[in-house]
Amino acid sequence: MSTHVEQGLSLHDITVRFGGLVALEDVSLRVSPGRVVGVIGPNGAGKTTLFNVVCGFAVPQSGSITLDGKAFSPKPHQLARHGIARTLQGVGQFNGMTVLENVLVGVRHRGAGTAAAYEALERCGVADVADAYPASLPNARRKRVELARALASRPRILMLDEPAGGLDGAEIDWLAELIKAVDTTVLLVEHHMDLVMSVCDEILVLDFGKPIALGSPAEIRADDKVTEAYLGTAA
């Protein structure tokens, strides 16, 4: 008799429709503990929708999600309770709070405190702006603060939504090193192919909502369907 329980986050045959448009069609994905899993695809492929499903911002018409083998219905306000932290495409920070106060929002519920917030800010190289207001910072620094906010809760699953957006080469290199160094499971939705290829253990490729490939970076690079999907768009 097997007592094996599937650890981590799994999506099973997820379908999401917006009216007549199928944004995700029968998408399955397993995000095992400690892995960095990337989701890529041309514009409109369904990447953000998949991220939104895991965060509870979008509810699938069919399919299911499990967390450590148990049925999971994500709710945005309950993610922290399940050890899931996310960054958003924009930099969703409260402008009326300082950088430190923003990061504390991520740790307060877990009984940790200022030390954990500073540790995350230091790790992301932005402890020097702890007392600044996010709006006064350049985009790249704000994105680092957003990462610090997510990391400060010491999540077991870190979800990153287009973290490379708007960053230059040096910042993307820094981000790649950070993702490789975090000892947590990562689900990364990203356009920047070099970043995805350099940090991911496994990559899911979506095209018009359909999963067209799943494999290691080397397998994805060599997959003709993936090349076709990208060459077939103007992006």
Ligand SMILES: Nc1ncnc2c1ncn2[C@@H]1O[C@H](COP(=O)(O)OP(=O)(O)OP(=O)(O)O)[C@@H](O)[C@H]1O
């Ligand atoms: N709330 C919504 N209402 C209607 N259609 C939507 C909604 N959200 C997404 N879509 C549509 O679903 C499809 C998938 O969109 P999604 O944003 O998930 O793709 P994406 O891969 O993240 O694209 P991009 O790379 O451009 O960010 C697109 O055709 C999009 O127009």
